[in-house]
Amino acid sequence: MSSTTVDDRSTTVTPPKTRGAGRLKDGRQRSPVAMVVMLLLVLLWITPTLGLLVTSFRTRDAAATSGWWEALWAGGWTTTNYSRVIEQADLGTAFLNGILVAVPATIIPIMFAAFAAYAFTFMDFKGKDVLFIVIVAVMVVPIQAAFQPLLDVLGPRGLGISGQYLAVWLLHTGFGMPLCIYILRNYMSSLPFSIVESARIDGCSNFQIFWKLIAPMSMPAIAAFATLQFLWVWNDLLIAKLFLTNDNTTVIVKLQQLLGTQGQGAELLTAGAFISIVLPMIVFFVLQNFLVRGMTSGAVKG
Amino acid sequence: MTYSHSTPPVGGETAVDESDPRVDDASPEATVPSDYGLQPVKLLIGVLGVAATLWVMMNLFLAFAYHPEWFFDSKILMGTLGLVVGVGGAAVLFWFINVAIEALPRKLEHGLVPYAFLIPGFSLMALTLFYPTIQSIHYSFANRDSTEYVGLQNYRELFSEGAFWSAVLNNVLWIAIVPAVTVALGVVVAVLADKLSASSEKWAKSFIFMPMAISFVAASAIWLTTIYAYQPPGAAQTGALNAIVQQFGGTPQSWLSIDTARLNSLLLMVILVWLQTGFAMVLLSSAIKGVPEDTIEAARIDGASEWQIFWQVIIPQILGTIITVFITVVILVLKVFDIVYVLTNGRDNTNVIANMFFNEMFARGQAGRATAIVVILLIAVIPILIFQVKQFREQEATR
CATH class of the missing domain: 1.10.3720.10 (MetI-like)
Structure with missing residues (x-):
């Protein structure tokens, strides 16, 4: 958590002109590669769990005839799975x-x-x-x-x-x-x-x-x-x-x-x-x- | 770490307890105010207290099992009482132990206190770990209900079965792949997260770490329904993997039954990697943050590229953590069970040692063969065990 305190200090100390678009608040170089790759990894990591959450709110038929990623337009929402289980x-x-x-x-x-x-x-x-x-x-x-x-x-x-x-x-x-x-x-x-x-x-x-x-x-x-x-x-x-x-x-x-x-x-x-x-x-x-x-x-x- | 043998200075407890006749004895210790020598009454109270506490605790606990009707068959009442009796009983037990020990002459007291504090914990470990492990080794030389010795027959049987060697091969694959992939992914995530802003780093790490909270069983359910699910060709696919395959014109597969190149085992491994990467990342991330900034700065001034800095400055300094994480995952993988058990139960060449053990013990009731498998697992653990102890010794030396 020490990094946050360092952060706060540098925001107040660093003159505004050095805070260009390519830099983070604490003055480090912004890394687009790291941002993109991490975003992909995070998506990859939470997708299965999200898929389960979506499927658990769909009817048996809907879940068997369309992918969970199609739920938004394919529909078939229900909460009875929970009460039934x-x-x-x-x-x-x-x-x-x-x-x-x-x-x-x-x-x-x-x-x-x-x-x-x-x-x-x-x-x-x-x-x-x-x-x-x-x-x-x-x-x-x-x-x-x-x-x-x-x-x-x-x-x-x-x-x-x-x-x-x-x-x-x-x-x-x-x-x-x-x-x-x-x-x-x-x-x-x-x-x-x-x-x-x-x-x-x-x-x-x-x-x-x-x-x-x-x-x-x-x-x-x-x-x-x-x-x-x-x-x-x-x-x-x-x-x-x-x-x-x-x-x-x-x-x-x-x-x-x-x-x-x-x-x-x-x-x-x-x-x-x-x-x-x-x-x-x-x-x-x-x-x-x-x-x-x-x-x-x-x-x-x- | 020296145990202080110094006696309390006079003034703490000046008045000599009159009720204790032993103070009159002219023994040298008796001149020290707080040492009363042996106090039989106090000792008796302590010992009786320990015995009574143990008796009450054991009987109360057993009553939960034998006479649930005494507790109105209420699970909540028994659970709450169990917590209270377990924690409170332990506190009272240690208090009486302390009373008994304090009643002894000071010298004896100092010698015995540590053991008195260790005995309850070690007894529990003896009952649940030491004794059963030794007994397992013993059982492995006996028949299916542990009534008669059969010598090495269980081992000979296992070694002559193709199924056993197939399980061993799978375990070897798990050990060769999962720890390495987990550590590598953990390093990548830790390094990349380190380059993000503080708040995005926190969020990104939280999400990657999150599967830590999910059980192996739930994780298997998640991957089975959302990723590996199979519907007949032509039908809309409900698993992401088959949907992608079908999108590109391929035929959907029942992935977990394909044992070509042990593909199904590999797909099971993916689940474990998904669960464990967060753990690796957390430990590696704190190690990377511990790398001194000036070593990196110095390399940068010398004109090293980021890539060179990573391999030649950061990696050598976090090697210790990498090894720790690697070993931890190896230990976990060695006894991997839940994922295989719930998804394939060893079908299609996915069996592993721990699942084989479970089926021999639970489904087939073969105590001899089951314990023989466990002994083989124990032997496999020995090198890791030696390594861990060595590692610990080195750590202690630098403490």
């Missing part, structure tokens, strides 16, 4: 399930990971390096490696919680833990160590230091992880498909089922797809800055 595929319940799965699965891991990150950042202990390297390594391991035994542990042969929200909360908490510890530790180690030092001299316990000082100061990193994790849990297909019953399942699994029955429900598919995108899109546009920070501080996830 919510009714037939039970997307309302699935949407609620998605929220009830994603919110706890986003927030619970933070509590556990934050304490671990605190220990990794502000304490010295035996095996610290090895344990942190375990975290780095586990982030690379594909989560598929855990599924078969987990189906046994959580399924009817074991705890018998497979199919319930609980199973999925537990799994996302565990799977999200390495990334969360990693992101939080990276952020915490940028905090001034002297704060912790002086709090210790004042006689604060580690619990107090964590709770009153470090946790509030780490909020940007916590929000960064939360944004990443929310998108990940909401958009997840594998875990939801394996560990949730049909009553408890998420929008993404419903959407996959609609894709499977392609042909009968093509018009429902588009509406369903758009419903599944709405919430993550809002999260994305509101929390974009946190998302970027989350990615730059810990890009990998098993």
Whole structure:
């Protein structure tokens, strides 16, 4: 964001005569090639999503007999796809399930990971390096490696919680833990160590230091992880498909089922797809800055 | 990063707790006001508190699964309670752990606090990652319901199947193409965006970044309906690709079933590139903005062209980020599943390892073969894992 401030300054300082047509506000050369190519790329990038949005508001017949780019003159607009998909595929319940799965699965891991990150950042202990390297390594391991035994542990042969929200909360908490510890530790180690030092001299316990000082100061990193994790849990297909019953399942699994029955429900598919995108899109546009920070501080996830 | 062993200066807590008889012991630590030595009552409270919290948390959580009627079968109530119990329970748990640890003599306390803070998080990882991964390796030597050892039979079976090698080949293609294309596009977008005005740059980047928020499944639905859709020749085409082909006099194709030169796999890859370019662009863009202006200026004064500046000044300075992004996409591609599963489910030679694994496990119930596939995937990950750990070590050294 520093570029904007530089911008403002140069507008006031630069004399008007140098601000010819070929220059940007901050005095850089205007680049027509960059403008044209970027415009094309942006169009290319948003076209498929726009096409889906258009198709989701068209009748089955219209969508099957004319391209979505012809919708403006070919017509055939309707909103019934949305009401029908919510009714037939039970997307309302699935949407609620998605929220009830994603919110706890986003927030619970933070509590556990934050304490671990605190220990990794502000304490010295035996095996610290090895344990942190375990975290780095586990982030690379594909989560598929855990599924078969987990189906046994959580399924009817074991705890018998497979199919319930609980199973999925537990799994996302565990799977999200390495990334969360990693992101939080990276952020915490940028905090001034002297704060912790002086709090210790004042006689604060580690619990107090964590709770009153470090946790509030780490909020940007916590929000960064939360944004990443929310998108990940909401958009997840594998875990939801394996560990949730049909009553408890998420929008993404419903959407996959609609894709499977392609042909009968093509018009429902588009509406369903758009419903599944709405919430993550809002999260994305509101929390974009946190998302970027989350990615730059810990890009990998098993 | 030294853990301070210094004791609080006198004055913080001057009054010696009278209720604690142990202070009378003439041990050297007892002269320090805040160290009470071992406090059995406090320790007991702490340990009992930890046990009680764990008991209550586990039972409450299990009650959601076993007795939903206790919660009036209300999903919203259970979801909210789950959040409260999970977060609140964790807080209470750590508080009691802290009480228990503080009750120990100061020296022991310092030694144990870090582990106490790590144990809950690591237990969760042990339950969901460490144990199952090791058990998967174990299962891969057993039969379809993991009741009897079969030695290397699962592996021998897989290695002798053409379908398996076809999936491996596809994975190799995905790895060879997707990360490179994603990084290249990411660099192009980042460089071009850098030349725009501040506000257009922000908007352009937002739009390219946006697919990050879209699930693989929704992205597949998007591309299937708007780009790859197929209608019989002569009819109005509803997919952009076939519309263009028909416009130029070609015959519309059912694109995702054409496996000549693995065209269908390539078309599936396009979807992943579309999703991931934004991610690459964001990281690369911040790296490009970090390239010092004076190095570029110096090259310009020396008479270097923009092209030379790009290749010889900018690229070498963002190489680290390029590698990071590349590796991240490789890891993602290695276990690519959703797109293949929902669009072709491996038909027409599009199968990949992760989809094969899913079908063996979920559709066919072949635990032995499924876990054998996973072990092969794990082995494929090892070089990347070593690289990541090395990279991390170097990073830490320069910290």
